[in-house]
Amino acid sequence: MKINSITCAVLAALAMSRMCYANDTTPPAPATQPAAATQPAKPDSADTSRAATLGTVTVTAQHTAEDMQDVPITLQAFTGITLQQLHIASFNDLIKYLPNVTFAANGPGQGNIYMRGLSTGFLGNQSSASIAPFPNVAVYLDDQSMQFPARNLDIYMADMERVEVLEGPQGTLFGGGAEAGAVRYITNKPNLDRVGGSVEASMGITAGGGPNNAANAVLNLPIVPGTFALRGVIYNDHQGGYIDNVPSTFTRQPTDGGGAMAPYVAAGGTPVANNFSVAQNNWNPVDYQGGRLSALWKINDNWNFxxxxxYQNLDASGQSSTYPVGADGQKLGTNQITSFVPGWNNDHYSNTAWTLNGQIGDLSLVYSGGYTNRRISEQQDYTNYSRSAGGMYYNCTGTSAGLSSAGKPICYSPIGYWNDHVRSTHQSHELRLNTPEDYRFRVIGGLYYEDFNINDHMDFDYKTIPSCTPTNLASAMAGGYPCVANAMSSPGVMLPDNTAFGEVERRGYRQEAAFGSMSYDIIPDVLTATAGTRYYHYSEWQSGTEFYTTTAQVNVPNGTYVGNDTVMNYSKTYHGFKSRANLTWHITPDMMLYYTFSQGFRPGGFNRTTSGVAKLDGVAQYKKPISYAPDTLTNNEIGFKTTFFDDRLMFNGSAYDMRWNNVQMQFFNPLVLGNTTFAVNGPNYKVDGIELQFQARVTDGLTIMGAGSLNHAKQTNSPCLYNNIAGSANFNKCIVETGAVGAETSFANPFGEIGSVPAFSPRSQYNMRARYDWTFSGDYKAFAQIGFNRTGSMYNQPATYPSGEGVTNITTVELRYLQSGYTTVDASVGVSKDNWNVSLYGTNLNNSHASVFTSSAEFIESQVPIRPRVIGLKAGFKF
Known part of the structure; x- marks a missing residue:
């Protein structure tokens, strides 16, 4: 475990969150709520030691504090105590309890969250900051948006009050990015009246992998009791690696590059590479380190600030994927890979957030703002690209397959990689006004401003042809092997020898919005109607250069600028309204029916180039568009929320019809559609589904809970990639054929087909768990808990994408794989007395090795497995 002396000192002094409230019923009100500094807490439904009922969980999903059973949307909330009981520290831990959520995870801090099957696939992580569309599921830390293209922030869940998962469009209150739903991390706030805290530590073993250990602590200090308090949390979590990078060679084959490698092999100019210097077991350990310090000032009875x-630093070493078949075609074992370069992903963020709560007459005011600074550095292996025609182009000379056809055919090292450096800032401000909650007619209104900026410097380092140093250039000019000058990112900026392609790119947007929502109790406490809308205005932009290597760089001095970059300077604005309406009917105080209509959207974006592709007889049939527009989602949902038997049984359900239109899709098919990814607006999808949730206090000690979903998702239209180049032979017609004269091949519609299932859309998901609490020997409290999660099978790409089954000569990152369904089982037992507790837990006890993201993104079949079985021991002390 990486931990310094300062961390040790703070760990000794601080203590764990929320547990300090085990006997304290007056934690502060959520700072996002207009209230006094403290208010009584409702019983925690997950704390089975408090009462023989399920209790209530208070949420702020509609910008007002209310029982989650009164919120007319499909919603799940996990309290801080529940997160501790289930050993949930990251989103990978949480997702097993979310029956309508999937996660295309490409490693810690890398991936996309999908809800209700609203996905068009995931291409991988290289260049994602530059090219990936913005996500359609929003991520919030309190009131701060943490969304990011293909890299939603991996927030470590220490000292959380709760996590809320809101399904369906949330565009009215949470804006663009909350198109399909939102995940909200709500932190614990300082307590003005009580000194308290706790410390917690754990250690464990991973099946076939390295050891794990973690520690976290919290301290709550009322500096001026009743007026000013501080709260601090610090955490350190080391997760041992479990993927082995096994020794391997890389030998070029005559079939590489569609047979283009044959002359090189015949000439004997194909060196064999190996990964012996980086091969090691358990090479993908992950470390989370961070902390949070918050201060609450009760200015007076009506105002608080x-x-x-x-702060968090995520350090993930190695690579999170495995290969069924290695670099030289050898069959690999479970959780093995053949990688040829060091790999890492370091993800650091700091966030400053502030909230002012107060009263202006009868109105409650909330102003919240935040500023996030994020830094990412990642490097991953790309050696397998060398087997493609594109990779050969940068590795070889002497035939038409290389950068230079001069001289004897020769290839240099096939080892390549990509290196990405991302800097991002995210600023937001929101002002809200609420009328009193006991009014028959209630109004919420607000203004919102957001400024999101991303700087990305992405290098693809797979050019191994020697650069044109003075010595190499002199040799080439004297009849020796050709050299290739270094790439230029712009005039005067020369890149390292191996850099062949990449971008120095900036993108982002500014958003201004105004929103409002009105509720009227048609029959007080029985029938309520709500309607709201949001006006948004986006100013979106992208600028920078895309650089590459061309034949103009052959046999010229390094530093010679040959105009080999594409300059981007794009901007666009768009605006509109997204609305929502609800009708809720409390048949009884414990039984509610609701209907919800809601709309969502996500921002559009830009492509890096507008080159012509899909050539037929040497003539381009399609020009990549400069930009793509927002897509939209409309949801109609009916549901019920009920409790029975004096609050001992909760049973909720919903049925929904969702229409996702003008959906953003990405393409990368080097042989036909060019060597850069681009996005366009494409098909429409329809999702019909149901979701059920239940929780039962069977006896005073036994609680059983579960949730499940069943979705029928399908594509409802079939647009085509049409010839958009005026004057060409088939202008305005669907592209059906590409290729050279005499070698034409059919071109499959990349948008999918009517009735097909979208990517990452399992038919069913469900989970169930049971917990039994009892007391023995007077003061000792014990528990036993067990649960399972089932995720159905799903595809990683739309239906018309080429199947990856059995394909070894991979030329595209868009191969379609079936990700098999899987089940995991977790369990724990523990005992507590007074202020201490000890528990033994196990996750993935059945040791499933299922893949959560299978792709050809690195030009080889790769699978991202779930973490193998973990057995751990955890101990905590509260004061």
Whole structure:
């Protein structure tokens, strides 16, 4: 475990969150709520030691504090105590309890969250900051948006009050990015009246992998009791690696590059590479380190101010994927890979957030703001690209397959990689006004401003042809092997020898919005109607250069600028309204029916180039568009929320019809559609589904809970990639054929087909768990808990994409794989007395090795497995 002396000192002094409230019923009100500094807490439904009922969970999903059973949307909330009981520290831990959520995870801090099967696939992580569309599921830390293209922030869940998962469009209150739903991390706030805290530590073993250990602590200090308090949390979590990078060679084959490698092999100019210097077992350990310090000032009985500073560093070594078949075609074992370069992903963020709560007459005011600074550095292996025609182009000379056809055929090292450096800032401000909650007619209104900026410097380092140093250039000019000058990112900026392609790119947007929502109790406490809308205005932009290597760089001095870059300077604005309406009917105080209509959207974006592709007889049939527009989602949902038997049984359900239109899709098919990814607006999808949730206190000690979903998702139209180049032979017609004269091949519609299932859309998902609490020997409390999660099978790409089954000569990152369904089982037992507790837990006890993201993104079949079985021991002390 990486931990320094300062961390040790703080761990000794601080203590764990929320547990300090085990006997304290007056934690502060959420700072996002207009209230006094403290208010009584409702019983925690997950704390089975408090009462023989399920209790209530208070959420703020509609910008007002209310029982989750009164919110007319499909919603799940996990309290801080529940997160501790289930050993949930990251989103990978949480997702097993979310029956309508999938996660295309490409490693810690890398991936996309999908809800209700609203996905068109995931291409991988290289260049994602530059090319990936913005996500359609929003991520919030309190009131701060943490969304990011293909890299939603991996927030470590220490000292959380709760996590809320809101399904369906949330565009009215949470804006663009909350198109399909939102995940909200709500932190614990300082307590003005009580000194408290706890410390917690755990250690464990991973099946076939390295050891794990973690520690976290919290301290709550009322500096001026009743007026000013501080709260601090610090955490350190080391997760041992379990993927082995096994020794391997890389030998070029005559069939590489569609047979283009044959002359090189025949000439004997194909060196064999190996990964012996980087091969090692358990090479993918992950470390989370961070902390948060917050201060709450009760200015008077009507006003309070909260400020919080959060910091986290995520350090993931190696690579999170495995290969069924290695670099030289050898069959690999479970959780093995053949990688040829060091790999890492370091992801650091700091966030400053502030919230002012107060009263202006009868109106409640909330102003919240935040500023996030994020830094990412990642490097991953790309050696397998060398087997493609594109990779050969940068590795070889002497035939038409290389950068230079001069001289004897020769290839240099096939080892390549990509290196990505991302800097991002995200600023937001929101002002809300609420009328009193006991009014028959209630109004919420607000203004919102957001400024999101991303700087990305992405290098693809797979050019192994020697650069044109003075010595190499002199040799080439004297009849020796050709050299290739270094790439230029712009005039005067020369890149390293191996850099062949990449971008120095900036993108982002500014958003201004105004929103409002009105509720009227048609029959007080029985029938309520709500309607709201949001006006948004986006100013979106992208600029920078895309650089590459061409034949103009052959046999010229390094530093010679040959105009080999594409300059981007794009901007666009768009605006509109997204609305929502609800009708809720409380048949009884414990039984509610609701209907919800809601709309969502996500921002559009830009492509890096507008080159012509899909050539037929040497003539381009399609020009990549400069930009793509927002897509939209409309949801009609009916549901019920009920409790029975004096609050001992909760049973909720919903049925929904969702229409996702003008959907953003990405393409990368080097042989036909060019060597850069681009996005367009494409088909429409329809999702019909149901979701059920239940929780039962069977006896005073036994609680059983579960949830499940069943979705029928399908594509409802079939647009085509049409010839958009005026004057060409088939202008305005669907592209059906590409290729050279005499070698034409059919071109499959990349948008999918009517009735097909979208990517990452399993038919069913469900989970169930049971917990039994009892007391023995007077003061000792014990528990036993067991649960399972089932995720159905799903595809990683739309239906018309080429199948990856059995394909070894991979030329595209868009191969379609079936990700098999899987089940995991978790369990734990523990005992507590007074202020201490000890528990033994196990996750993935059945040791499933299912893949959560199978792809050809690195030009080889790769699978991202779930973490193998973990057995751990955890101990905590509260004061």
């Amino acid at each position: 909260l400020i919080a500073e959060s």
